[in-house]
Amino acid sequence: MESMLWWATAALLAIVGVVSLDIMGFLSWGNKFQVEGQTVLLTGGSYGMGKEIAKLLSQRGANVIIVARNVEKLQSAMEYAKAAAKNPSTQRFHIISADVTSEAENARVLAESTAWNNGVVPQIVWANAGASVPGLFVEMKTETMRSQMDINYWAAAYLAHQTLKAWLYPETPYKPQEKGAKTESPRHLIITSSVLGLVNITGYAAYSPAKAALKSLCDGLNHEMNLYNGARRSKKDSGQAPAPFDVHIHSIWPATIVSPGLQNENKTKHPITFKLEEADSEQTELQAAQAAIKGLERGNYMTALNWLGELMRLSSMGPSPRDSLIKDTVGQWITSIAWLFVGPDMEGTVWNWGKKEGMPKFRPNAQ
Numbered sequence: 001m002e003s004m005l006w007w008a009t010a011a012l013l014a015i016v017g018v019v020s021l022d023i024m025g026f027l028s029w030g031n032k033f034q035v036e037g038q039t040v041l042l043t044g045g046s047y048g049m050g051k052e053i054a055k056l057l058s059q060r061g062a063n064v065i066i067v068a069r070n071v072e073k074l075q076s077a078m079e080y081a082k083a084a085a086k087n088p089s090t091q092r093f094h095i096i097s098a099d100v101t102s103e104a105e106n107a108r109v110l111a112e113s114t115a116w117n118n119g120v121v122p123q124i125v126w127a128n129a130g131a132s133v134p135g136l137f138v139e140m141k142t143e144t145m146r147s148q149m150d151i152n153y154w155a156a157a158y159l160a161h162q163t164l165k166a167w168l169y170p171e172t173p174y175k176p177q178e179k180g181a182k183t184e185s186p187r188h189l190i191i192t193s194s195v196l197g198l199v200n201i202t203g204y205a206a207y208s209p210a211k212a213a214l215k216s217l218c219d220g221l222n223h224e225m226n227l228y229n230g231a232r233r234s235k236k237d238s239g240q241a242p243a244p245f246d247v248h249i250h251s252i253w254p255a256t257i258v259s260p261g262l263q264n265e266n267k268t269k270h271p272i273t274f275k276l277e278e279a280d281s282e283q284t285e286l287q288a289a290q291a292a293i294k295g296l297e298r299g300n301y302m303t304a305l306n307w308l309g310e311l312m313r314l315s316s317m318g319p320s321p322r323d324s325l326i327k328d329t330v331g332q333w334i335t336s337i338a339w340l341f342v343g344p345d346m347e348g349t350v351w352n353w354g355k356k357e358g359m360p361k362f363r364p365n366a367q
């Protein structure tokens with residue numbers, strides 16, 4: 001009897017221990033995002049969170065290529081990243097001015113980066129460019145809805161398309177791997193979305209759909225990469241040698257970041273949207289960048305950048321891959337119950353606003 005009690009207690013303690021370690025993220029051993037000596041291609045890296053990401057990657061020893069439109073901002077971002085270099089004598093930095101909403105520009109960016117990187121396609125590609133134009137749907141120009149899709153969805157989709165093709169089917173085909181040959185470190189394709197792609201609130205009907213599309217894109221690409229990663233272990237000779245590395249997909253889910261982008265958003269945001277976001281915790285650009293890199297180093301597929309974003313990720317992950325078996329499963333149950341209260345509360349806020357303020361004054365083509 002006594003020994004049974006002993007065993008039950010021990011088992012319970014073991015379970016509690018494993019659960020807490022899992023929740024705290026201690027069960028993923030080692031850094032899964034080694035960037036030292038690798039080359040990173042980063043879009044939207046000239047200001048905001050992107051600029052800090054460039055710096056953190058530089059601190060970790062990566063060569064960094066920053067892509068954005070404004071040359072002056074690019075130059076200052078490059079100096080900023082360079083000053084933080086881990087190995088200043090060997091690390092290299094490059095900037096490319098481009099409009100990433102264009103497919104041709106994405107092709108040029110990848111070609112130029114590859115040439116600069118001594119003919120090797122950058123090992124890490126991070127589609128981080130994005131911008132939000134908030135506003136009420138009926139007041140918004142349909143051109144704005146399209147341009148929101150261009151910068152927030154197509155920019156990432158084009159870059160992903162070019163990059164994955166170049167990694168998997170390079171112009172000079174890969175040679176069959178000799179038995180026992182050393183495999184290369186994995187390639188990482190990272191896409192920055194937004195928590196507004198997980199939860200839809202009044203004032204983001206142009207932005208949220210584009211960011212939600214990125215979730216589908218990442219989930220789909222993550223699924224598809226199994227085909228190529230599996231083919232690497234195949235004994236069958238299909239006449240086409242596989243890439244000598246695995247390809248990993250990751251998505252990043254920022255919430256409110258205090259940045260020049262937010263300042264711009266503030267100009268067109270409807271007061272009701274401000275009210276809905278009142279309680280959100282704001283992050284600095286650096287805090288957001290640190291959280292993103294930390295998630296990648298843990299090997300996460302989906303990384304939210306603060307606790308609120310984490311709750312949104314848990315409540316809307318659907319069948320997306322789990323990064324932490326216990327936390328993601330239990331978290332999903334809990335947030336689905338919490339949403340029973342939070343959802344109606346937020347809808348009530350909007351309803352009450354209408355009731356109190358009356359019909360909003362129509363501002364055609366306000367955005």
Ligand SMILES: *[C@@H]1O[C@H](CO)[C@@H](O)[C@H](O)[C@H]1NC(C)=O
Binds near residue numbers: 197198199
């Ligand atoms: C918002 O949109 C996304 C993507 O379609 C969806 O997964 C989520 O459940 C939606 N609903 C709410 C209330 O945010």
Ligand SMILES: *[C@@H]1O[C@H](CO)[C@@H](O)[C@H](O)[C@H]1NC(C)=O
Binds near residue numbers: 258259260263266274
């Ligand atoms: C945007 O507006 C919010 C709410 O008024 C404020 O807290 C925030 O500081 C503003 N941010 C910027 C960058 O202007």
